[in-house]
Amino acid sequence: xxxxxxxxxxxxxxxxxxxxxxxxxxxxxxxxxxxxxxxxxxxxxxxxxxxxxxxxxxxxxxxxxxxxxxxxxxxxxxxxxxxxxxxxxxxxxxxxxxxxxxxxxxxxxxxxxxxxxxxxxxxxxxxxxxxxxxxxxxxxxxxxxxxxxxxxxxxxxxxxxxxxxxxxxxxxxxxxxxxxxxxxxxxxxxxxxxxxxxxxxxxxxxxxxxxxxxxxxxxxxxxxxxxxxxxxxxxxxxxxxxxxxxxxxxxxxxxxxxxxxxxxxxxxxxxxxxxxxxxxxxxxxxxxxxxxxxxxxxxxxxxxxxxxxxxxxxxxxxxxxxxxxxxxxxxxxxxxxxxxxxxxxxxxxxxxxxxxxxxxxxxxxxxxx
Numbered sequence: 001x002x003x004x005x006x007x008x009x010x011x012x013x014x015x016x017x018x019x020x021x022x023x024x025x026x027x028x029x030x031x032x033x034x035x036x037x038x039x040x041x042x043x044x045x046x047x048x049x050x051x052x053x054x055x056x057x058x059x060x061x062x063x064x065x066x067x068x069x070x071x072x073x074x075x076x077x078x079x080x081x082x083x084x085x086x087x088x089x090x091x092x093x094x095x096x097x098x099x100x101x102x103x104x105x106x107x108x109x110x111x112x113x114x115x116x117x118x119x120x121x122x123x124x125x126x127x128x129x130x131x132x133x134x135x136x137x138x139x140x141x142x143x144x145x146x147x148x149x150x151x152x153x154x155x156x157x158x159x160x161x162x163x164x165x166x167x168x169x170x171x172x173x174x175x176x177x178x179x180x181x182x183x184x185x186x187x188x189x190x191x192x193x194x195x196x197x198x199x200x201x202x203x204x205x206x207x208x209x210x211x212x213x214x215x216x217x218x219x220x221x222x223x224x225x226x227x228x229x230x231x232x233x234x235x236x237x238x239x240x241x242x243x244x245x246x247x248x249x250x251x252x253x254x255x256x257x258x259x260x261x262x263x264x265x266x267x268x269x270x271x272x273x274x275x276x277x278x279x280x281x282x283x284x285x286x287x288x289x290x291x292x293x294x295x296x297x298x299x300x301x302x303x304x305x306x307x308x309x310x311x312x313x314x315x316x317x318x319x320x321x322x323x324x325x326x327x328x329x330x331x332x333x334x335x336x337x338x339x340x341x342x343x344x345x346x347x348x349x350x351x352x353x354x355x356x357x358x359x360x361x362x363x364x365x366x367x368x369x
Contacts, residue, residue, distance in 0.1 A: 012273070020049050024318055041316060044342035048318035051344055055154055056271050062198040062279035068287075074201060075290035077122040086294050087208065087246060088118050090216040096131070103158045106166065109136040110187070117212035119205055126193060126205030132213045133187050137166055138176035145364040146225045148178045150214060150236030150243075153196065156186030163233070163347055165356070173360055175229075180217050182210050182236065196235065198269070198279050200262045200288045207261060207295045210239045211246075218247045227251075227367035229360055230304075234258060234320055234343070238297045241328070245300025251308035251363035253356070254297075256317055256343050259324040262292050267321075297324075298331045308366065309334025310359045312352055319343040335359075 022033070024045050032038045078086055099110040111134045119127035138144070149164045160179055161167070169175045181188050183206050184195040195206030221228060229251040232240025237257035244252040258264050266283035269276035282288060293299070302309055313325030315338050329336040337355045339346040346352050 018046055018049075020318075024049075024316060028316070041341055044314075044345035045316050045318055047344045048316075048342040052268055052319045053271055056268050059197070062269055062272060062276045064279060064282060065197075065199040066201040068282050071200065071282075071285075071287040071291050074122045075287060075293070078120060078204075078291065078294045083294060083299050084246075086120055087211060087215075087242075090212045090219065091116065093216040093220040103161045106137060106161060106170075109138075110134075111136060113216075115209075115213050115216060117209045119208055123201065123205045123208070126202055126209075130183065130192060130209070131188070132183075133181040134217055135160070135179040135181065136177070137170050137179075139170075139174070142176075142224050143226045144174065144176045144224075145227045145229070145360075145367075146176045146178060146221050147229045147231060147360065148180070148214065148218060148221070150180060150210075150230075150232040150239045151182065151185065152234035152236055154185070155233075156181040156188070164231075165353060168353070168357070169360065173357065173364075175360065175364075176225075178217055178221060180210075180214050182206075182239070196261065196265065198265060198283065200283055200291055203261050203265070204291055204295055207238060207242075211242045211295075214239055214243045215247050218243065218249070222248075227364050229253070229363045231255065232257070235261075237320075237324075238295060241297035241302070242295065242300060244302035244304060248303050250304060250367045251310075251359065252302050252304045253310040253312065253359055254325075254328060255312045255352075256314050256320045256346060257297065257311065257324045257328055258320040259297060259327060260289070260292055261295065262288050264320065268319075298327060302332060306333045307335075308359075308363055310355070311336045312339065312346065312355065313337070314339045314341055314343050314346045316341055317343040 025041060093113050096112045096114060101108055101110050113132055114129050115132045116129040147169055151160050166177055170177055183193050196203050227250040230240050230244055230249045231253040233255040237254040240254060262283045266280045269280040309332050311325050311329050320343055339349050339352055
């Protein structure tokens with residue numbers, strides 16, 4: 001895409017932020033655009049639209065790096081042996097280095113380790129070992145309750161300390177916190193592999209790799225934990241959902257969850273205009289849906305009991321949308337909490353903060369009972 005064409009595409013997409021936001025709310029019963037509540041909701045929806053537009057158009061123009069004609073064969077190979085066989089038990093985590101860092105008033109550890117998820121042969125060359133990383137905030141002594149937080153897209157850096165409210169969880173609730181860094185994020189942003197992008201095979205491999213890395217972290221934590229709560233935000237929600245089905249955890253929480261990673265990406269490519277038509281059609285195809293089934297968050301039942309399963313959705317979510325939270329709640333049971341705003345806005349909502357704290361208190365209290 002020529003520079004001038006890209007400038008026009010960005011300008012057109014940004015110009016549509018407010019109209020799209022108003023359209024998204026226009027069918028909401030009782031929504032009044034000039035009331036304080038209505039203006040707040042419009043602001044949150046517009047923020048969602050602005051963020052997803054920026055994230056979509058800041059990336060390179062959409063393209064496929066794998067042969068679309070082979071997606072059916074890859075999907076067949078992945079599903080032939082069943083879901084558990086596609087996810088071998090992770091090798092024990094062996095810390096390569098520990099670097100002490102600061103985030104505001106926090107001193108935390110940045111652990112690195114080499115991890116090979118042993119992906120199925122059909123996902124090569126996306127498999128093989130890579131340098132993984134995890135941020136750790138912990139008290140002295142132990143054992144302690146641990147929260148394992150799987151961040152969302154574009155995160156994995158120091159902002160996670162604010163997004164996940166680490167100060168309150170660590171100092172106020174007494175939790176230790178582990179924050180694995182997903183491939184393509186944070187300190188891994190410029191390292192192989194790239195994740196996520198618009199190549200469906202790479203996206204499946206990237207999520208499977210992350211699941212394996214997070215499972216290795218959980219197994220490493222178990223001997224030093226009085227309880228383990230697992231949480232995933234947006235892009236991290238699918239990872240947390242799958243890990244909660246493979247590993248023993250005492251509680252699991254998903255925030256503004258997504259379903260069908262490739263289909264969700266396809267849903268936002270319209271901002272590229274005609275330049276994304278071919279890639280969008282492929283990402284939304286039945287072959288890619290079959291391929292993506294191996295990373296389906298609905299595929300497994302969590303090991304945590306139903307009373308310690310929490311789903312937080314945003315009723316006017318313009319990034320992950322509302323349907324995934326509803327589908328996961330129907331599958332999992334447990335508790336669902338609705339923030340009456342957008343995907344980004346829920347991160348700063350007092351109601352979500354209070355619900356999270358009650359959830360974490362119940363995990364440790366019931367685990368000790």
